Amino acid sequence: MNPKSKSDIIAAIFLIILSLIFFWNSRGFPDSKREIGVGAFPRLLAGLLIILSIVLIIHAIKDFTLSKSPPLFKEFTKGHKLILVVIVALLIYIRILEPLGFILSSFLLLLTLMFIFGEKRKMILFFVPIGFSIILYIVFAKLAMVTLPEGIIESFFF
């Protein structure tokens, strides 16, 4: 079996589990006998998704010689590692955004990511993040009327 079919099967199993979670959570929805109720549409969709996933598994097993496309992760490359780093960085950003304020946390996010991506020039590493964070803060505050979270820096200047 080629790795592509294998990743299809894994995806199908994941989708079946997801559908079952929706099924399980839809118990206890108020459903009346006369008209189709709150739970009917999601249950119909979850059922459909399970059927389609099973079809996908059958296809994957039947066609295992077919596709020559590369597997999802032939090897764990540097690029994939960077994606993981970005995800972790964003999760931290979500935590620090409100306590630290927009400008400081965005400065830290941009600085970290640019450094990890391999930018070495110190001037760029400092001025692009700070400049861009401040510009974005002002654009959103003045043009879109959205105040981004305020922290120490914002309270000094604005």
Add this chain to the structure above:
Amino acid sequence: MIGYLLEGFVIVFSHPFNMVVIIIGVGVGIIIGAMPGLTATMGIAIALPLTFGMPPEVGLTLLISIFIGGIHGGGIPAILIKTPGTPASAATIADGFALTQKGETSLALGCHVFSSSAGSFLSTIILVFASALIAEFALKFGAAEYFLLAMLGLTIISAISTESTVKGLIAGVLGLLLSTCGLDPMVGYPRFTFNNYNLMEGFSLVPALIGLFAISQIFYEIENIDIPIVKTKDVKTKLPDFSTIKKIIPTIIRSTIIGNIIGAIPGPGCVLGAFIPYQNEKRLSKHPEKFGYGAIEGIAAAEAGNNAAAIGALIPTITLGIPGEAATAVLLGGLMILGLRPGPLLFKNNPEIVYAVFASIFIACFVLLIEGLILARYMGRLVTISKKILLPVILLLCVVGAFAIRRSVFDIGVALIFGILGYFLQKLNFGVVPVLLGLILGPIAESNLRRALIISRGSLIIFFNNWLDISLILLGILSLIFGIRLSNSLKKISKESTAQTNE
């Protein structure tokens, strides 16, 4: 109709802000389109939060201007450095770069910008007439037809947009299923909120589409972050002279008509909208051997074609609420966020908005001509900005956009989750367009289904009541059969090529 259109022009010209929006939109679109890795779709997704709070016709104009500029901009790096800025400009590479190698960059860029804007302009004329006709016809729709139409749109996109019909359908149903999170549309019972207050209204659309179309794309680009960048210089641009224009006019007209029709069919999108007119011109040409080696007709066909397709794709999006491909799917999300209900009622309830947008598109075509000429000169510098700087900056824009709609940190998390989901869906060839369409159409489909069944007291007969319902159902079945046959033939091709490479 003409009267409405004139009123539209009056609305646009009566407020200077509208012109500013068009100029900024087209300019930003050209820049985003020209940067390899950033697509028009991504630009629209990121700009969406900014339209929040604008009057609907202005917001919509901004998004469509970015779309038109983006499809045009993709051709600039195709000509300069042999890399298309967006997939739709792949057909421009051969002739465009050949001209650059001959030292005729300015001729190539001139033909490019003239064809793009002429193609857009002619295609907009078709857009205005076709939309009015279709909208007229679609006014007969009731609850049952709205449900069937939503299902038809989803089926077509699912069946045709990816190589495998099953995978496309899975993506569509997944989108529908995720759309059922939050308060149910009829009685307001909270579903699948997992006791999280933030999920009361379900997944918000803007963070979801920023995740699916922008963050997932950033992940893709991060994988190739180490690919070195081709250096290039500033160039001169000017409009082609009259004799050149006379030579490419017939090509532009033919390519616009073909491109517009291809764009209006849900599924194939702007990429085929460029390739098919290109092949057609090559077939008709007296010198087909020149195509691929610097024929200006080649550039004209591809660039008039893809811009015409972009505008053609607006026809089903605006009149029926069925978007043709990724960018118009995001645009459909934009319509919802601006408080407009996509579909036939848009024309009936808000004709002034629709025609103001049409008028703006006409103006955008001229703005494109001017801005395209000016911006192309400096694009050489822009396309070489390092991804190490660009990607973090774009990522921050996505994050802010996701946050801004509800001022909610939770929504940044939603964008991240949909970004990861979109990345995997694309990697495994499920496609992300059906998911977004499912998310958008889910509530519309469900409430109309339940409303129709209340009217009919639970009888399914209401969906077979008249020839309109039956033809919608038949169209859905036909598109499924077509999709399955298409995916089978694609499988055959890949099987044969596998066999060949194994021999």
